[in-house]
Amino acid sequence: MRRLPGVVLLGALLVVVPARAQTFRYASTGDLLTLDPHSADEALSNSFKNNIYEGLVRFNEKLEPEPALAVSWKAVNPTTWRFQLRKGVTFHDGTPFTADDVVFSWSRQKSKNSVMASHVSTIKSAKKIDDYTVEYVTEGPDPILLRNLSEHFIMSKKWCEQHATTEPVAGLSEETFATRHENGTGPFQVVERVPDTRTVLVPFPKWWDLPNKRYAITRAEFRPIANAATRLAALISGEVDLAYPVAPQDVARVEGQKGFRVIRRPELRVVFLGMDQWRDESLDMPGSKKNPFKDVRVRRAVYQAIDEEAIRAKVMRGMAAPTGLIIPENTEGYDAKLRERYPYDAAASRKLLAEAGYADGFPVTLDCPNDRYINDEAICQSLVPMLARVGIKVTLNAQTKSKHFDKILRKSNNNTSLFLLGFSPETADAMATLLPVMTMKLEGSGAWNGGRYTNPKVEELVGQIRVEMDPEKRRKQIFEALKIHKEDFGHLPLHEQLIIWGARDTVDVVPDPRDRVQLRFVKMRQ
């Protein structure tokens, strides 16, 4: 290191300002759904979990696992792992972290109401060896155990028992104590939570990783602002320092504003349509004894009726990457050979429908969130005329994301015929999509499979992928499963989203490709 001239040093000393409050204010479309880490598996809620709770391992900026609450681990045999836990860690309420909490958290995250079960589904048992050692036994060899553990958040056993929340709730319209209160080990703690208005966090002074901290904020305030124009206004007027996402049509405005910038990066998320493939009679065609989506020709017809290029150009203003594959690039198992979309061809679509016996089309309700994905409602609206042109009469049902998820998922018995969803394999491995979205029969599967797509060959393959330790063989199996699903038209992928964050220049932030604001990487410059 070069030696700084004494004058400069002295000058720097004189200029040093006593530490002032550096409040980081940020806003997104919706609000986090719950503070309970096991009750929601939705990106915004998930991004909050990382600030408050931690797992045995965590991801660094490159999305690779590194030690967190565990300091080391060892595979005793292919299905048994021993983890050495970190000493001296406390929860926000002061209670010390021990192996009891790890064992308890596993059974809580695995419980039948937990939406996060898939992340720990391969772990058959968790045993306490001593206060700071835990042993996991997995169903078979698990190549991505560490990755999955980054989404396995540890809660305090004593706290949960004290507040009668030893099990998470199913669905988002019920609550337990953990919904509005938290007690994690993470770098920040919640000091105020007013749903739909404001959530305030401050640094946790006893955080175990404080000496290596990489954040420079003293307070964080999060606000949901559903209206895109209002969110934009809040950013530009200085009410918030970061707003995400910025709607594609407003990007030029932010970039043209002095003192602001737009951060754009491919997100690890694919937006797609799901279809009811299990009911004998469609919800929208009572008395007809028919469910059009059970026929692969109908599914293909809908796919080919969609002009995704127009959606990309006009609705997303170029800020999307059309894809025919349900997992995004940069995911382990992704193969560019499967990315190509089937062509947009309204004539072919009509022909297929006629072949399937729906020459006059059929009615269907499209369920859509209106405050979750970038321009989600606008995408759905643009689908209506496209499908009308091939005879399918769409009734659009757009609502807030909590109601949307409750409707299409297990809580309401998958009460949907056609729905829009955007899914991100948060552990950057194909399994994270294969299990919850594309299977029904395996342990921990189907949590996000709103249409209950299932194919015996895919189920078999996924069972194998789960325990295959050889990376080459595993990739081949993943390729096979994705190929079958694509030819099945199990889901209809549309595009990969982009992360579009609008930020003041005084904010230094590393955007996590899962669209998460990790407060521990946020710095505010004066």
Add this chain to the structure above:
Amino acid sequence: MRLLLGLLEGTRRGTRIALGVVVAYVLLAAFARWVAPQPVQDLRTLDLMNASLPPVWSPEGTPAFLLGTDEQGRDVLSGVLFGLRLSMGVGFAAVALAMVIGLAAGLVSGYRGGWLDAFLMRTADAQLTFPAILVAMLLDGVARSVLPRSVHETLGIPVVIGAIALAQWVPFARAARVGTLVEREKGYVQAAQVMARPGWSILLSHVLPNVMGPIVVIATIGLGNAILTEATLSFLGVGIPPTSPSLGTLVRTGSAYLPSGAWWMVVFPGLALAGLVLAVNVAGDGLRDGLDPKQRGAVS
């Protein structure tokens, strides 16, 4: 008919121009289906690639879409025409309904008097306290929660008409009542009573025509209010279901694109709306002047 012509005679040129404008609006709206360049209700004619085009005089504009398109590729001009049809239809229906209710209440109240009169007038007073917006929002909220989705879509328009009518019947009732009270004392009415003609017959054939003058004026002003109220409700999202967009809905969906500079989606529906209400208000103003030359232009 004679009455209307009589009203017109006493009016200024400005009023007649305004009336002409209103008539022009009505014709445009009535023949929207033939005048509009794009049948926007037929979803099959929409092409997403035409989305967000500016009006024809801008560099990216095209003559196919004179006033530009919205974010779904719908022609703004056509949308405005169909929206006008809907807005005016709802406005007329609401005022007509309010007139019927108000006339019935006012005529009966003035003729019979007594406790019926007192009761109706107290209800009217109490009702005046509640602005139409709140009444309509409440009704919509109730309808939304009680009715299943598909039923709510079909009933959306009648609910809005009913809500606006409910908010506007009072001035009609008051005017009818006052007029009835005056006419009641006149000779020809008493003569008819002596001849034992039934009350309702007297009301309809003798009292009603004499009360119509101020009623027409109130109707014109009420029309302007009704159209504004409907547009406001649609803008808030608690009016007509968005499957058949009225002018208020068009402004609401267009407003999301205002910050990015797409002003035409908001300005043209808004101007059409404002122009219509302005014409109606001026006409109403003028008609009232024509009716009573001593009155000056206070609109209320």
Add this chain to the structure above:
Amino acid sequence: MISGILTRLLQGLGVMLVVGLLAFAVSTKLGDPVNNMLGQNATIEERESMRRELGLDQPFVVQYARYLGRVVQGRLGVSYRLGVPVGELLRERLPASVELSGVAMLLTLLVGVPFGIFTAIRRRSWLSRVILGGSLIGLSVPTFLIGLLLIFLFAVQLQWLPSSGRGEVVSLGPWTTGLLTASGLRSLLLPSITLALYSLALLLRLVRGELLDVLHSDHIRFARARGLPERSIHYRHGLRNALLPVITVAALQLGNLLAFSVVTETVFQWPGMGLLFLQAVQFVDVPVISSYLLLAAVAFVLINLVVDVSYRVLDPRVRSTVGGG
């Protein structure tokens, strides 16, 4: 006169009871009453005791009476959407709405009355015609459109003023005010103008109309004949008589402002009670809807009562006419 006031008082009470009945019906028929009062995270024991307290097995009248009792105590239930007691929500949002309506009312009076007087006194001048034309436009252009256009011009194109929110607010005990900060005042400007425009136009025309009537009345002709100076006629005789009905209408406009604030608050995302009500209707948040209904009824009845009473007190000629307001 006392009997008149008493009648009005009773009428007001009657309206309140009827509206209360409506609110009660809404809250029981549209929602689950236990959920309304406790929110959705209550335990079984809490639900049982609430069920007993609500007396859900009791006859209708008893339930209604109990409901009124709770309302008077301020127990208005728990919002479905936010899980927060409704009373708390209303208290939090009240300052925003009151400040907005207050400033709008101020604008209405400070601009509407003088302009109305001016256009009455100087009927022929071109400025009068311009003002009158403007007032007609103010009555015809919908509030939301004015708001949007103001946002477009001043916030998007010129970037002089903020397009939404209250700016920085200062907490003074239970109240939060935007009047003490620069950003707060700037944020108030566009919404209050938007809200005031309609009432302003109306008041202007009304003042003008009343003043014109009075100026041509016999009373004034007589004063003129006596040789009093014009200005004295205008101000002392004309104005005083004209202002009477104007005051009452101005007060009534306050009620209108409260209603139209829903629209303005939506356009500017102003965190007041109007926006709260709209969101409640969209989400079918029954406890908030029925509480807002009650609150609005109280406000309107009070306003009307005050107006009516003052009218009777100030103008003895009115006492004989029935059905004022």
